[in-house]
Amino acid sequence: MDARDVALLERAVELAERGRRHVSPNPLVGAVVSRDGQVLGEGWHAELGGPHAEVQAIAACGEQDLTGATIHVSLEPCCHQGRTPPCTDAILAAGLARVVVASDDPSTKASGRGLGILRDEGVQVASAPADSPVGLRARRQNQPFRKHARTGLPWVMMKTATSLDGRLATHSGDSRWISSGPSRDLAHQWRAEVDAVVVGIGTALADDPQLTARVPGVARQPRRVVFDSEARLPLDGRLVASIDEAPVTLITSRAASRSATEALTASGVEVVVVSGQNEHSRVRSALAELGQRDVTSLMLEGGSHLAGAFFDAGEIDELRLFVAPLLLGGRQAPGLIGGEGVERIADAARPVELTRQAVGDDLLTIARLKEW
Numbered sequence: 603m604d605a606r607d608v609a610l611l612e613r614a615v616e617l618a619e620r621g622r623r624h625v626s627p628n629p630l631v632g633a634v635v636s637r638d639g640q641v642l643g644e645g646w647h648a649e650l651g652g653p654h655a656e657v658q659a660i661a662a663c664g665e666q667d668l669t670g671a672t673i674h675v676s677l678e679p680c681c682h683q684g685r686t687p688p689c690t691d692a693i694l695a696a697g698l699a700r701v702v703v704a705s706d707d708p709s710t711k712a713s714g715r716g717l718g719i720l721r722d723e724g725v726q727v728a729s730a731p732a733d734s735p736v737g738l739r740a741r742r743q744n745q746p747f748r749k750h751a752r753t754g755l756p757w758v759m760m761k762t763a764t765s766l767d768g769r770l771a772t773h774s775g776d777s778r779w780i781s782s783g784p785s786r787d788l789a790h791q792w793r794a795e796v797d798a799v800v801v802g803i804g805t806a807l808a809d810d811p812q813l814t815a816r817v818p819g820v821a822r823q824p825r826r827v828v829f830d831s832e833a834r835l836p837l838d839g840r841l842v843a844s845i846d847e848a849p850v851t852l853i854t855s856r857a858a859s860r861s862a863t864e865a866l867t868a869s870g871v872e873v874v875v876v877s878g879q880n881e882h883s884r885v886r887s888a889l890a891e892l893g894q895r896d897v898t899s900l901m902l903e904g905g906s907h908l909a910g911a912f913f914d915a916g917e918i919d920e921l922r923l924f925v926a927p928l929l930l931g932g933r934q935a936p937g938l939i940g941g942e943g944v945e946r947i948a949d950a951a952r953p954v955e956l957t958r959q960a961v962g963d964d965l966l967t968i969a970r971l972k973e974w
């Protein structure tokens with residue numbers, strides 16, 4: 603791999619971004635076909651069920667003879683028949699002589715198989731080192747796909763806003779609005795990028811939220827998910843009222859009354875019963891259920907109690923925290939994360955990557971806690 607390879611892989615990663623909001627549960631992928639560093643065609647996976655990036659990049663080369671050319675791809679090419687034919691076939695049919703990838707595909711159907719097939723057919727294959735900047739960038743771009751492929755569970759991004767003194771709401775439960783307008787606009791964009799938005803019934807009852815992404819260019823509204831053991835979600839609330847805009851899933855338990863779950867089902871809510879010995883084991887069961895429904899990413903929007911159960915389950919992969927310039931005080935005012943918490947400072951969850959930036963009047967901290 604030389605500097606030219608790195609530049610073309612960077613370009614492939616950049617192209618892959620164009621599929622964001624459109625391809626889940628598939629990964630974001632971009633590809634560039636070149637000869638002697640000269641770009642012949644570019645492509646990206648633009649929509650679920652549509653052609654993969656490699657096929658698009660080859661098609662973008664038109665009638666040119668590609669024999670002996672190189673393709674740079676942000677993710678190892680697939681070698682299985684899925685919604686579309688295998689990309690390894692397209693690469694071989696085009697006569698490409700060299701394939702360079704920025705990241706591996708950890709799913710069981712891939713895991714180096716695509717590259718193995720190409721190598722067996724005489725194609726020269728190279729991969730960016732996992733700890734190289736472009737390798738890291740490519741993997742970070744596909745954290746939801748990677749976690750889902752490896753564990754069957756969605757990638758969890760917790761988004762929240764607190765006061766300077768770490769409160770989510772006042773002692774009376776009022777939380778509108780802690781963060782500034784630009785922060786809330788950004789949060790709406792994030793909703794448009796995930797497969798699901800999750801709250802606890804405490805938040806659903808206190809705030810009666812709609813949880814839709816209210817920004818232009820939304821390809822698909824996220825599924826709204828409420829953790830509600832006793833099926834208390836009101837039938838006349840805004841979540842049920844907006845069911846035609848986006849699906850609502852209720853994560854409940856056997857403690858819920860049949861009449862309540864039947865009424866919610868009749869209103870179009872999907873009711874999923876999970877079991878487990880404690881709240882955090884029920885969080886894991888719920889995540890497995892959502893993963894089976896092709897939810898690869900979710901945004902956990904609170905409140906404190908549910909966030910605590912996710913934290914105790916070890917299931918917060920990234921925290922996006924807006925700290926707003928106001929103080930609320932109050933012993934009863936909820937903090938960011940409830941639950942049991944850790945015993946000792948040595949047990950604290952620490953970010954593998956941390957960034958901070960000003961958004962409106964707030965300070966946004968993004969703490970990436972896990973690397974998939």
Ligand SMILES: NC(=O)c1ccc[n+]([C@@H]2O[C@H](COP(=O)([O-])OP(=O)(O)OC[C@H]3O[C@@H](n4cnc5c(N)ncnc54)[C@H](OP(=O)(O)O)[C@@H]3O)[C@@H](O)[C@H]2O)c1
Pocket residue numbers: 761762763764769770771774775776777780801802803804805806808809829830831832880881882884885903904905906907908909911936940
């Ligand atoms: N500032 C912010 O960004 C922000 C964001 C969200 C919320 N808030 C505020 O936070 C407050 C609500 O927070 P909250 O902590 O009271 O409620 P919550 O976390 O929204 O909901 C907690 C409830 O979820 C239910 N639940 C169901 N399954 C669970 C599981 N496996 N683990 C944990 N909980 C489960 C439990 O009730 P059942 O046992 O009855 O099911 C639990 O009491 C409101 O005042 C809201 O305005 C602020």
